Amino acid sequence: EIVLTQSPATLSLSPGERATLSCRASQSVGTSLAWYQQKPGQAPRLLIYDASVRATGIPARFSGSGSGTDFTLTISSLEPEDFAVYYCQQRYNWPLAFGGGTKVEIK
Amino acid sequence: EVQLVESGGGLVQPGGSLRLSCAASGFTFSSHAMTWVRQAPGKGLEWVSSITSSGGSTNYADSVKGRFTISRDNSKNTLYLQMNSLRAEDTALYYCAKGTARLYFFDYWGQGTLVTVSS
Numbered sequence: 001e002i003v004l005t006q007s008p009a010t011l012s013l014s015p016g017e018r019a020t021l022s023c024r025a026s027q028s029v030g031t032s033l034a035w036y037q038q039k040p041g042q043a044p045r046l047l048i049y050d051a052s053v054r055a056t057g058i059p060a061r062f063s064g065s066g067s068g069t070d071f072t073l074t075i076s077s078l079e080p081e082d083f084a085v086y087y088c089q090q091r092y093n094w095p096l097a098f099g100g101g102t103k104v105e106i107k
Numbered sequence: 108e109v110q111l112v113e114s115g116g117g118l119v120q121p122g123g124s125l126r127l128s129c130a131a132s133g134f135t136f137s138s139h140a141m142t143w144v145r146q147a148p149g150k151g152l153e154w155v156s157s158i159t160s161s162g163g164s165t166n167y168a169d170s171v172k173g174r175f176t177i178s179r180d181n182s183k184n185t186l187y188l189q190m191n192s193l194r195a196e197d198t199a200l201y202y203c204a205k206g207t208a209r210l211y212f213f214d215y216w217g218q219g220t221l222v223t224v225s226s
Contacts, residue, residue, distance in 0.1 A: 034212045036152075043202055044152065044214035045142075049209055056214075087152055091211035094166050096142075096154040 002026055004088050004099035012107040019075040023088035028068045035064055035073045038101075039084045047086075048073065049086045077103070098107040109133040109215045110202050116220030123193050128219055134141030134215075137161075138183040140206035142213060143188050145199035145222075155201070156188065157211060157224040173194075193224045 003026040013019055022035065031051035036044040046055040048064035051071060061076040075082055083106050088099040115127040129141070143155040155179040156167045165177050176189040186203050200221050204213035 038152075038215075043218055044213075045216075046207070046214045047214060049207060049212040089152075089212070090156075090211070095168050096153040096157065096166075096211055098144075098154060101151045 001095060002029060002090055002092065002097055004097050006086075006088060007039035008102060009100070010105060011078055011105045012105050013078055014107045015078050015080055017078050019073075019082070019104055020089045021073040021075075021104070023066075023071040023073070023099050025069045025071070025090060029090040029092035031067050032090055033064075033066070033071050034089045034091070035062075036046055036087045036089065037082075037084045038087065044075060044087065075104075108126070109205065111205060111215055111217035113201065113203050113217045115222035116201065116222045118223045118225065119193055120226050121224055122195060123220060124189070124191045125192065125193065125226070127201055127203075127218055129188075131184045131186065131203075131205070134205065136179075136184040137210050140210050141179060141186045142204045142206060142211065143177060143186075144202045144204055144213070144216075145197075146202070147196075147199045148198075153199070157206075158186070190196040190222070191199070193222075198222060198224050 005024045007022045033051045035048040038044040052064045085101045110132045112130045142157040158177045174192045178187045200219040202219045203217045205215040207214045
């Protein structure tokens with residue numbers, strides 16, 4: 001079973017700053033990793049899949065990188081609407097798994 | 108427009124059963140794998156179960172294996188989750204999610220249906 005560990009748990013930043021979120025897998029998942037954003041009271045939204053491909057309609061300030069066991073989601077310049085919880089997810093093998101999440105909060 | 112609308116949640120006693128439904132529209136339902144994901148109050152996302160587009164293959168989290176059954180009716184564009192022997196730890200918001208062309212990534216989600224297991 002693959003375990004995804006996200007860090008930090010909470011990231012306190014100001015609008016306009018750069019956010020760097022980490023997701024580490026307990027074993028290689030290749031590039032079979034996605035990132036989701038979830039705001040309070042809303043369903044998750046797919047941001048990135050295949051580690052680095054932006055989903056339809058996702059702004060260019062969101063980027064993903066990494067392969068194997070170490071992955072990064074970068075938000076180049078935080079907009080007010082980006083403050084949310086972010087989850088990574090692997091589809092490399094069963095059982096599918098989500099990371100525990102990183103909350104990006106306003107400093 | 109893709110829509111996923113879950114229903115069937117509610118309050119149930121430990122040991123009881125519920126059947127969740129997810130009505131899909133706006134896409135070719137029979138061409139996409141579908142998945143149930145849950146979120147306990149104030150907690151993160153937990154994958155529950157997935158089913159292929161034809162319904163021929165299913166997978167379950169260990170936490171629900173043997174108690175939950177995922178199924179689909181492609182003629183009705185509907186996904187189901189039969190939940191038996193419910194436990195307090197099954198209390199969560201249950202989302203259905205549509206698989207992308209890359210299979211088990213999820214590009215559309217419903218708004219969820221709340222299941223509460225309590226006496």
